[in-house]
Amino acid sequence: MHPTDTAIKDYVDGTSDPFERNAVETHLATCEVCRQVVDDLQEIKRVTGTLELREPPVRAWGRIERAIKLEQGNDTARSGSYAFFGKPGWRKPGTIPYWLAAAAVLLLATVVGLRYVPGRNQAGSDGDGVETSASASRAADAIESELRLAESHYENAIKGLEAAAKSDEDALDPRTAATLQKNLAVIDQAISESRAAMRAQPASEPAKQSLIENFKTKIALLQDTVALINEMRKGNEAGAARIVSGLKQKG
Amino acid sequence: MSPEDLIARCQAGDVEAFETLYQQHAARLYTLACRMAGSQEDGEDLLQEIFLQAYRKLGSFKGDSAIGTWLYRLALNHCLDYVRSRQAKMNKLTETLDADTSFQPTARRETPIARLDLERAVERLPEGCREAFVLHDVEGFDHKEVGKLLGIAEGTSKSQVFKARMKLRSLLLGNR
Numbered sequence: 454m455h456p457t458d459t460a461i462k463d464y465v466d467g468t469s470d471p472f473e474r475n476a477v478e479t480h481l482a483t484c485e486v487c488r489q490v491v492d493d494l495q496e497i498k499r500v501t502g503t504l505e506l507r508e509p510p511v512r513a514w515g516r517i518e519r520a521i522k523l524e525q526g527n528d529t530a531r532s533g534s535y536a537f538f539g540k541p542g543w544r545k546p547g548t549i550p551y552w553l554a555a556a557a558v559l560l561l562a563t564v565v566g567l568r569y570v571p572g573r574n575q576a577g578s579d580g581d582g583v584e585t586s587a588s589a590s591r592a593a594d595a596i597e598s599e600l601r602l603a604e605s606h607y608e609n610a611i612k613g614l615e616a617a618a619k620s621d622e623d624a625l626d627p628r629t630a631a632t633l634q635k636n637l638a639v640i641d642q643a644i645s646e647s648r649a650a651m652r653a654q655p656a657s658e659p660a661k662q663s664l665i666e667n668f669k670t671k672i673a674l675l676q677d678t679v680a681l682i683n684e685m686r687k688g689n690e691a692g693a694a695r696i697v698s699g700l701k702q703k704g
Numbered sequence: 705m706s707p708e709d710l711i712a713r714c715q716a717g718d719v720e721a722f723e724t725l726y727q728q729h730a731a732r733l734y735t736l737a738c739r740m741a742g743s744q745e746d747g748e749d750l751l752q753e754i755f756l757q758a759y760r761k762l763g764s765f766k767g768d769s770a771i772g773t774w775l776y777r778l779a780l781n782h783c784l785d786y787v788r789s790r791q792a793k794m795n796k797l798t799e800t801l802d803a804d805t806s807f808q809p810t811a812r813r814e815t816p817i818a819r820l821d822l823e824r825a826v827e828r829l830p831e832g833c834r835e836a837f838v839l840h841d842v843e844g845f846d847h848k849e850v851g852k853l854l855g856i857a858e859g860t861s862k863s864q865v866f867k868a869r870m871k872l873r874s875l876l877l878g879n880r
Contacts, residue, residue, distance in 0.1 A: 462862065465869075518719060
């Protein structure tokens with residue numbers, strides 16, 4: 454008779470008493486299957502002991518910082534501490550047309566209210582809050598897998614736009630940059646909430662749509678930011694005004 | 705800057721000091737979060753939530769323990785809350801796990817298991833046994849502590865860890 458799971462586990466962990474240990478070893482001497490199991494489990498245990506720490510992605514601190522700034526209600530840029538906008542060397546305030554400040558305020562109005570609010574009759578949120586059917590599970594897995602792909606697509610796009618915006622950040626005045634940063638923090642918060650909703654209700658189509666919409670909003674804001682920076686660098690007030698006008702329509 | 709000065713600056717709301725604190729402890733907490741959550745994406749979200757919570761609660765840190773211990777405890781509690789919120793799904797998946805843990809012979813292993821392969825396999829462990837495995841085999845808690853943290857009996861912790869190891873064996877060696 455093979456040893457029990459507990460006996461095998463205790464043997465691998467070295468916590469068997471001498472009698473049990475002896476019984477397991479006697480069995481292992483003649484049972485190739487159990488010998489192999491024990492060898493494999495000991496190897497897994499050995500490698501587990503060598504696992505290393507993982508470094509979080511570089512963007513992780515930026516997300517945290519933006520969320521902190523949002524909590525602080527900080528709407529003025531501070532020198533030397535922003536991961537994205539707001540480094541020293543910006544143009545002095547006062548050299549930027551008044552409409553940029555208006556645009557910044559408008560941007561904020563555009564993105565506020567993105568938060569995901571679960572509805573009462575969404576998939577995966579019935580009265581019990583528990584899904585047990587295999588079909589629901591498959592649906593959840595399919596949505597999760599589809600969402601992973603979408604997330605990766607959007608995150609790549611966002612990364613590229615962030616890099617583009619960052620490389621030309623000097624073109625923005627501190628007030629506009631601070632407001633844009635605040636907007637990004639609002640969007641990031643909305644993305645976090647949508648992700649949390651997806652975790653709580655993996656089969657929820659509205660939660661998925663909310664997350665994707667928030668990604669799109671972030672991309673749109675970054676695209677507009679890059680376009681605005683380009684027009685300002687060129688000194689093209691009319692072009693910048695067109696972008697602001699587009700933002701008004703979106704708002 | 706001394707650790708005390710750093711904490712004092714963080715408590716005063718200095719974001720640059722808080723970034724230093726983040727750089728010192730992020731890897732450990734991110735690793736814990738990824739392994740407990742089972743994915744890097746969720747791990748990153750959890751890391752953000754953990755540090756935001758730390759920022760909010762730093763005012764209550766009295767220095768009774770090292771700041772690293774305090775942060776680890778906060779992170780662990782946050783990860784456990786996350787795990788509990790997925791309790792319903794966990795129960796469902798743990799049931800399906802039972803079929804995977806038999807003493808099936810696997811192909812003879814000819815090379816050592818690579819760390820990266822093991823990391824990936826841990827992410828693929830079903831909810832329930834993964835958390836017990838991470839807490840016991842990786843983080844070093846004993847079964848009594850794991851039971852307390854996960855709200856399960858000590859014996860259940862033992863069986864979940866065993867199931868996790870057998871599932872890892874199947875994931876790492878079963879298809880060779």
